[in-house]
Amino acid sequence: xxxxxxxxxxxxxxxxxxxxxxSLNIPHGSFTVFVGPSGCGKSTLLRMVAGLEExxxxxxxxxxxxxxxxxxxxxGVAMVFQSYALYPHMNVEQNxxxxxxxxxxxxxxxxxxxxxxxxxLQLDQLLKRKPGELSGGxxxxxxxxxxxxxxxxxxxxxxxxxxLDAALRTQMRIELAQLHKRLGATMIxxxxxxxxxxxxxxxxxxxxxxxxxxxxxxxxxxxNPRTLFVAGFIGSPKMNLINGATAGRFDxxxxxxxxxxxxxxxxxxxxxxxxxISEQLGSxxxxxxxxxxxxxxxxxxxxxxxxxxxxxxxxxxxNDCLHRFDAQGQALE
Amino acid sequence: MTDAKVAAxxxxxxxxxxxxMYRDGKLTTILLFLPPALxxxxxxxxxxxxxxxxxxxxxxxxxxxxxxYVGLKNYSTLFAHSIFHQSMWNSVKIILASILLQIxxxxxxxxxxxxxxxxxxxxxxVFLAPYILAEIASGLIWSFMFDGDYGVSAQVAxxxxxxxxxxxxxxxxxxxxxxxxxxxxYFGFHMMIFIAALQSVPGELLEAASLDCxxxxxxxxxVKLPLISHAIKLSVFFSIIGSLQVFDIIIPLxxxxxxxxxxxxxxxxxxxxxxxxxxxxGSAVGVALFLFCVFTALTYKRLVIRxxxxx
Ligand SMILES: Nc1ncnc2c1ncn2[C@@H]1O[C@H](COP(=O)(O)OP(=O)(O)OP(=O)(O)O)[C@@H](O)[C@H]1O
Ligand SMILES: [Mg+2]
Numbered sequence: 001x002x003x004x005x006x007x008x009x010x011x012x013x014x015x016x017x018x019x020x021x022x023s024l025n026i027p028h029g030s031f032t033v034f035v036g037p038s039g040c041g042k043s044t045l046l047r048m049v050a051g052l053e054e055x056x057x058x059x060x061x062x063x064x065x066x067x068x069x070x071x072x073x074x075x076g077v078a079m080v081f082q083s084y085a086l087y088p089h090m091n092v093e094q095n096x097x098x099x100x101x102x103x104x105x106x107x108x109x110x111x112x113x114x115x116x117x118x119x120x121l122q123l124d125q126l127l128k129r130k131p132g133e134l135s136g137g138x139x140x141x142x143x144x145x146x147x148x149x150x151x152x153x154x155x156x157x158x159x160x161x162x163x164l165d166a167a168l169r170t171q172m173r174i175e176l177a178q179l180h181k182r183l184g185a186t187m188i189x190x191x192x193x194x195x196x197x198x199x200x201x202x203x204x205x206x207x208x209x210x211x212x213x214x215x216x217x218x219x220x221x222x223x224n225p226r227t228l229f230v231a232g233f234i235g236s237p238k239m240n241l242i243n244g245a246t247a248g249r250f251d252x253x254x255x256x257x258x259x260x261x262x263x264x265x266x267x268x269x270x271x272x273x274x275x276x277i278s279e280q281l282g283s284x285x286x287x288x289x290x291x292x293x294x295x296x297x298x299x300x301x302x303x304x305x306x307x308x309x310x311x312x313x314x315x316x317x318x319n320d321c322l323h324r325f326d327a328q329g330q331a332l333e
Numbered sequence: 334m335t336d337a338k339v340a341a342x343x344x345x346x347x348x349x350x351x352x353x354m355y356r357d358g359k360l361t362t363i364l365l366f367l368p369p370a371l372x373x374x375x376x377x378x379x380x381x382x383x384x385x386x387x388x389x390x391x392x393x394x395x396x397x398x399x400x401x402y403v404g405l406k407n408y409s410t411l412f413a414h415s416i417f418h419q420s421m422w423n424s425v426k427i428i429l430a431s432i433l434l435q436i437x438x439x440x441x442x443x444x445x446x447x448x449x450x451x452x453x454x455x456x457x458x459v460f461l462a463p464y465i466l467a468e469i470a471s472g473l474i475w476s477f478m479f480d481g482d483y484g485v486s487a488q489v490a491x492x493x494x495x496x497x498x499x500x501x502x503x504x505x506x507x508x509x510x511x512x513x514x515x516x517x518x519y520f521g522f523h524m525m526i527f528i529a530a531l532q533s534v535p536g537e538l539l540e541a542a543s544l545d546c547x548x549x550x551x552x553x554x555x556v557k558l559p560l561i562s563h564a565i566k567l568s569v570f571f572s573i574i575g576s577l578q579v580f581d582i583i584i585p586l587x588x589x590x591x592x593x594x595x596x597x598x599x600x601x602x603x604x605x606x607x608x609x610x611x612x613x614x615g616s617a618v619g620v621a622l623f624l625f626c627v628f629t630a631l632t633y634k635r636l637v638i639r640x641x642x643x644x
Contacts, residue, residue, distance in 0.1 A: 052540050072544045085541040089559040098555070099545035146541075 002063045002076075002153035002186045003028050004049060009058035011044055011210075018044055019210040021058070026188060026203070031180050033189045033197040035233070036207035042190040045207070046156050049188060050079050063153050078147035079156040082163065084139045086131040086146075092118070093127040096145045117145040120179075137168045144179070155187040161196065173199060194234060198222070206230050228329035231256045237286060239323070242294045252324035252332055259286060261321035262299040269314030273297060278307040291315065382623060389617035394610040407617035416605075417618075420596035423508060424577055427597065430512045431519070431572035436565070439520045443527035444553060457528065461521040468518070472585030475514045476501065479586070501587050508595045514582055519575065523568045530564035531557065566637050573633065577626055598622050 004026040011019040019041045026032045034042040047053040049060060051072035059068040067075045078099075086095050094101075097114040105113075118124045121141040131139055140160060147155055157176075161169045177200055180187055191197055197204050198218045206213040206221065206229070214221060214230045225231035231239050239256045247255035263269070264287070273289035276296070285301040299315060307313070324332040345353070354360040389408070392401040411417055442460060446453040463471060478485045481499035490497045500506045534557065542556040558565070580599035583589060589596040589604050596604065602622065606615015 050540075050544065052543070072540075073547050077544070079541070079544055081537045081541060083535070083537050085535070085537040087538065087541075087556060087559075089562075102546045102548075102551050102555070 003061075004154055004186065004188065005061040006045075007059045007061070009045075009048065009060060010056045011041070011048065011053070012056045017210070022210070022212060023058075024205065024212060024215065026186065028186055029184050030203050031177075031187045031189065031201055032203045032205060033191060033201035034205050034207055035191060035194055035197045036213075037233075038192060040207045041210040042192075042207055043158055046079075046158055046188060046190050049075075049154065050077050050156055051075050052079075076153040077156055078150045078152035078154075079158065080140075080143045080147050080160045082159045084131070084143040084163075086139060086142055088131055091128050091130050092123060092134070092142050092145075095131065095142055096123075096149055099146065099150045113149045114145075117148045120148070120182075121145050121175075136164050137172065140164065140172060144176075148179075148183070153186065155185055157187065157189040159191055160189075161191075162193070169196075176200060194236060198234070204234075206233060208233075224331070225256075225323060226331045228254055228256070228325045228331075231323055231325070231331075237298050240294075240297050242297075244293070246294045247324075250322060250324055253327040254325040254329070256323035256325065257317045257321060259298040259300040261318045262297070263316040263318065264299055264301050264305070265314040265316055267314055269316040271297075271315040271317070273299075273313055273315050275307045275309055275311045275313060277309060280306070287313070289313070289315070382620075385616040385619045385623075387616075388613050389620050391613045392611075393613040395607075395612040396610075401613075403613070407614045408621070410614065411617050411621065414605075416593045416596060417601060419594060420598050420601040423596060424579070424598050426508070427512060427515060427576040427579055428573050430516060431576050432569055434512075435516045435520045436523055436568055436572060438516065439523035439568070440527055440558075440565070442520070443524045443531060444557065447528045447531040449532070457525070460524055463518045464521040466518075468581035469585055471514065471518050472582050475510070475517075476586050479510055502591050504591050504594050507587050507591060511583060511586055511595055514586065515576075515579060518582065519572075523572070526564050526568050526571075527561060530561035534560050570630070570633055570638070573629055574626060577622065577629070598625075 006022050006024040009019060009022045010017070022045065034045060036042055044053055048055050049062070051067070051070065055068055059066050061067060062075055062077065087098065090098065093114055096117055097110045100110045100113060101107075114127075115124070118127055121144060123138070123141055123145060126134065126138060126142075131142065134142065140163075143160070160176075161172050164172060173196060176189075180200075189196075189200060201218055203215065204218055204221055205215050208229050213233075214226045216224075218234075221230055221234045225234060225239075228241070232241060235258055237259055239258045240262075242255045242257070243253070247253060271291050271294060273287075273291040276288045276290055278301075279286040279288070280303065283303045285303055285305050285307070287299045287301055287307060289297045289299060291297045297315070301307070326332055351360065354363070388399065390402060390404060391399050392403050392407075393399050442456075446456045446460075466474075476484075479500045481487055481490070481497045481502070486500060487497050500510045538556065538560070539552065542552045546552045546555070577597075578599055579597040580603065583595060583597055583600045584603075587595045589600050593604075598618065599622070602615050602618040606612060606618055
């Protein structure tokens with residue numbers, strides 16, 4: 001079973017401690033996504049699994065075996081890099097088959113596996129091309145193909161879609177989800193795009209400054225963020241966070257409410273707000289409101305609702321969807 | 334990728350092309366910047382070559398009028414001269430040594446010390462030192478090393494209580510000594526070219542390779558070397574052209590001796606053309622060398638560098 005386990009992993013670059021102490025279990029066959037703001041240590045964590053970065057303390061196990069001191073090539077992992085890292089002097093076929101060739105797999109076997117992977121990824125027409133003659137999406141597929149043929153225990157992706165345009169990113173996201181379903185392999189995926197995290201993951205690990213904030217399924221994180229950081233990070237647009245007297249009335253230091261959990265009523269609601277701007281996205285309308293005592297609040301209204309700036313509206317937050325946090329940013333029950 | 338563009342551009346007539354160049358300002362640039370370059374090139378390259386070609390048809394000591402027209406006699410003497418054959422052959426040997434010893438040595442060292450660390454910087458400096466040294470100075474240093482009476486080789490010989498030996502006076506070893514000095518002198522230059530090329534290989538590519546390759550030689554052979562092949566080709570080119578022009582190492586070491594066995598083409602030219610006041614003959618050697626260089630450069634470019642195919 002290709003599980004991945006971090007045990008008290010610590011990482012320092014010289015004097016700077018990037019990851020203080022992480023312990024984490026990644027179950028077999030899961031699609032685990034590391035999310036977090038830039039510089040929080042996502043790539044470092046992933047690269048330690050690959051063996052491209054040494055751990056400073058602690059251990060990493062893949063498939064129940066301690067691989068802390070095992071060379072990258074012997075760990076049974078395949079990695080897809082953000083820049084794709086295709087060998088520019090080799091054509092697509094050679095790029096995909098390179099790892100197998102180096103592992104002394106017989107030539108006809110290499111060919112068979114490369115062609116099978118190419119077919120899955122719709123690369124069969126491009127096998128003789130060099131990476132320089134491919135589009136971004138095609139290069140990305142080659143990079144994925146290179147990972148697939150090695151039949152690794154664990155796939156590692158470091159922001160693989162961040163160089164693609166929006167449309168292609170959506171398409172590749174779906175293809176990756178299908179790939180995971182078909183292969184059933186363990187995948188670890190780094191991104192700072194929370195839409196990717198929400199749609200692809202069955203387990204999200206939210207990282208902040210080298211620490212794990214929360215681990216859970218996307219809906220768990222969405223519905224029950226255990227810290228203020230997770231509450232603010234997961235969900236788009238962001239959860240409204242209200243401090244001060246309004247929060248105090250609910251016995252909390254900070255009160256959180258998602259835009260989709262605030263109902264808009266034209267008569268007086270619990271809160272009164274003045275529309276600053278209304279963003280109509282077609283399916284939804286997001287109202288940016290100025291609410292006395294609560295500050296700037298975003299609320300979601302139906303797509304066909306129309307508001308004008310300056311208009312007064314009543315707001316009714318759904319009381320069962322409120323999130324309460326203490327002064328340390330921990331959720332209160 | 335530019336196929337379509339090229340195809341579209343081909344039917345343009347010369348006139349249309351010039352008109353287009355005028356419109357996008359290229360013509361102005363050309364008219365402004367080409368003449369100075371052309372002038373300098375003509376003055377310092379083309380004229381001397383034409384001059385040499387002209388002189389090579391005369392018997393001329395370098396003084397007085399150039400009147401003694403001898404036709405191609407200088408050339409026929411040259412091609413019949415056994416010492417010229419020897420010096421040609423020596424140049425070929427220098428080329429082979431450069432390619433087969435110097436470049437592999439430079440490449441090996443570059444692979445060892447291309448990463449940026451303080452120790453590596455120190456090694457780089459040490460290895461580059463011979464190249465920075467003036468040729469004449471290195472020649473003198475090594476002639477002291479090889480000196481059988483007072484030099485390092487004399488000390489080695491006495492330490493081993495052997496009779497002292499005179500490497501540079503030995504017909505068998507003198508040229509080997511010269512090749513050693515040439516390799517010693519120039520490997521650092523090639524090493525620096527390779528280091529620069531290796532440092533420009535993207536890190537993620539090498540990381541990908543470290544996930545693909547079981548042995549580090551596999552990374553070197555299948556990833557690093559192909560990725561710096563353009564630098565290697567360039568280095569070989571410099572080696573060849575440089576080898577054909579070796580001169581100031583040979584003069585202080587052996588001055589072409591013993592019995593004219595260690596001449597390069599240029600030291601042959603200098604000895605038989607200039608010091609013997611036979612400028613017409615020297616010019617013929619120069620022209621032959623020039624043609625040889627041009628031929629080599631063009632052949633190499635066509636066979637190895639092939640535009641667009643490399644990279
Ligand atoms: N080789 C290195 N030497 C020193 N510090 C490093 C090195 N690599 C990363 N760091 C530091 O470690 C921290 C975590 O880096 P990491 O690349 O893991 O962040 P990340 O979460 O992947 O960010 P991003 O989303 O921007 O890719 C950063 O503060 C970075 O400056
Ligand atoms: Mg990163």
